[in-house]
Amino acid sequence: MRPVILIDFDETLIDTTEIKRRTLDLFLGSGAKLPAIKHALLVIRPFAPEKVLHLLFPEDERPKRKFFSLFKRLGEYNYAGVELLLRRLQESHDLILLTYGDPRFQRLKIRQSGLRPFFKKVVVTKDPAKVEAIVKLKKKGAVAILDDAEEVCKAAPKCNLPAIRIRRGRKDSRYFAGVLRRLNRIVS
Ligand SMILES: [Mg+2]
Numbered sequence: 001m002r003p004v005i006l007i008d009f010d011e012t013l014i015d016t017t018e019i020k021r022r023t024l025d026l027f028l029g030s031g032a033k034l035p036a037i038k039h040a041l042l043v044i045r046p047f048a049p050e051k052v053l054h055l056l057f058p059e060d061e062r063p064k065r066k067f068f069s070l071f072k073r074l075g076e077y078n079y080a081g082v083e084l085l086l087r088r089l090q091e092s093h094d095l096i097l098l099t100y101g102d103p104r105f106q107r108l109k110i111r112q113s114g115l116r117p118f119f120k121k122v123v124v125t126k127d128p129a130k131v132e133a134i135v136k137l138k139k140k141g142a143v144a145i146l147d148d149a150e151e152v153c154k155a156a157p158k159c160n161l162p163a164i165r166i167r168r169g170r171k172d173s174r175y176f177a178g179v180l181r182r183l184n185r186i187v188s
Pocket of ligand 1: 149
């Protein structure tokens with residue numbers, strides 16, 4: 001059995017901040033008020049587009065169409081260098097995408113990223129700390145996790161799984177080369 005690396009999706013491989021920015025612009029541009037948007041995002045967690053759109057625009061289908069058209073261009077939100085990172089990791093490991101969120105929305109973004117073929121499996125959890133999934137996947141050979149979320153990087157070592165915290169924001173091949181080196185020190 002090959003060792004398994006768990007990899008987060010949002011903010012680790014794709015620029016979710018940019019998706020959020022475009023979404024907010026779209027909601028405001030479609031006539032929603034900021035307090036109503038904030039309320040919708042607070043009560044619908046994890047973010048599920050159909051539910052949020054229905055709450056904000058119950059009578060109007062146009063914002064929904066505009067929203068989903070944000071996810072048409074393949075790999076548009078991928079950080080530079082992620083494909084290289086995944087290709088290198090794949091040489092000696094099985095990769096599992098372990099992502100927090102609404103299952104339908106996560107699968108839509110994953111499809112759009114074009115990164116699905118790198119992963120043996122996709123696991124979507126609604127627990128932001130991902131604890132149960134980590135425990136389960138550790139038993140199935142996971143040796144490390146890459147994630148930008150503080151709560152995940154705190155929870156994983158408690159389950160005896162080393163974590164590498166991925167920096168939020170813009171990243172490039174050089175940054176990911178550094179991640180590879182850190183990972184090699186942990187898993188070799
Ligand atoms: Mg993340």
